[in-house]
Amino acid sequence: MGIRTASAERCAIEMQTIFTAADILLPDFTETDAAKWSVIACDQFTGEPSYWEKTAEIAGNAPSTLNLILPEVYLEEPDVEERIAAIRSNMDDYLGRNILKTYANAMVYVERVQGNGILRAGVIGKLDLEAYDYNKGSVSPVRATEATVLERIPPRMRVREGAALELPHIMVLIDDPDDSAIGSCTAAKADMQKLYSTELMNGGGSIDGYLMGEAEQAAFQNALTALLDGKELQFAMGDGNHSLATAKACYEALKQAHPDEDLSNHPARYALVEVVNLHSDALQFEAIHRIIEQTDTEKLMTDLTEVLGLSEEVSDQPVTVVRSGGRKTLYVHKPSSNLAVGSLQNALDAWLKENAGKIDYIHGEDTIDRLTAKPDSIGFLLPDMHKSLLFPSVQKDGVLPRKTFSMGHAEDKRYYMECRRIR
Secondary structure (H helix, E strand, O other), X not given: XXXXXXXXXXXXXXXOOOEEOEEEEEEOOOOOOHHHHOOEOOOOOOOOHHXXXXXXXXXXXXXXXXXXXXXXXXXXXXXXXXXXXXXHHHHHHXXXXXXXXXXXXXXXXXXXXXXXXXXXXXXXXXXXXXXXXXXXXXXXXXXXXXXXXXXXXXXXXXXXXXXXXXXXXXXEEEOOOOOOOHHHHHHHHHHOEEEEEEEOXXXXXXXXXXXXXXXXXXXXXXXXXXXXXOOOOOEEEEEOHHHHHHHHHHHHHHHHHOOOOOOOOOHXXXXXXXXXXXXXXXXOEEEOEEEXXXXXXXXXXXXXXXXXXXXXXXXXXXXXXXXXXXXXXXXXXXXXXXXXXXXXXXXXXXXHHHOOOEEEEEOOHHHHHXXXXXXXXXXXXXXXXXXXXXXXXXXXXXXXXXXXXXXXXXXXXXXXXXXXXXX
């Protein structure tokens, strides 16, 4: 795909700010119903067509972001190309009918109250894709936190390529314990113009959006610059990494197709994202546990004990083994990762290449208990990852193993609201 090296990327962006204002498009919500306009991220409820059928019923014939996205529950359907063509047509239709109003050089301060009542604050702007590299071993200022599944990118490229607009469900994290950057927006929201305020459908809570003025943008950018100054890792992916990777892949393909053109100011160089503070009370990291089924559990435990140096002697990497006979907590003394989940996943991946077994990733401890009651099954409960370990672990280990943590429940993921032209 012709992706640049990290050093070349840093040269390309050394005189530019990575996260900046954008020409943001929103409907006039005096004429458009915001509750019908905003729908949840396309990669949620992929096993529940009924959720998306209910969403379509709620939206009805009103202008809605549902008509501008492809819910991934339909990604493998035989009519997927017709759906993609309809998305492009709907984008052109909304632009042609002036449903969307442009806020030039804008940032939007967002307050989302999740279904659990906890407020999550963020700022919408555009991210420079020259500063982002999702490949393993990246040292770019913007990085993936978990391994990017390359096979997931081409189907998403078909949706983005040729589209007039992008809508973000991407959340990018900053490590700001004192909340100095986004907190400056919270303190100044009374001086901002409110753009929307609405309940979100299907248990999504509610959301308010404020247009940041020049003074609020300057205060935010100054605080962000001070926070990130001298840091190698500046932004880490929270949600939507495959969408950002798709934007990057499309941009690289565009450069490859036009090698003699200056695309430094092309809209495809950027992606619209929401920046959120890792330390927000609303971001609750939950462990994702492992189960191995249809396997020789005795051989697996013998081999894991040797490879990981498992024993009852306490270390900072606990793993609780669950079998039909109960639970036993052991500790890793030969770590291959900064986190217990990384050490365990590396060992399981290697073992499963040579031995029979089927791995699955489970959120609840009760589910692990139930599934391990079956013969030839064994579960591994992992500790919740403290948020403060995220940035140091990504810097030390690179991208974390897949399914390292879950960041909130499905209903708490981003709902689409803002748009940006990419064509």
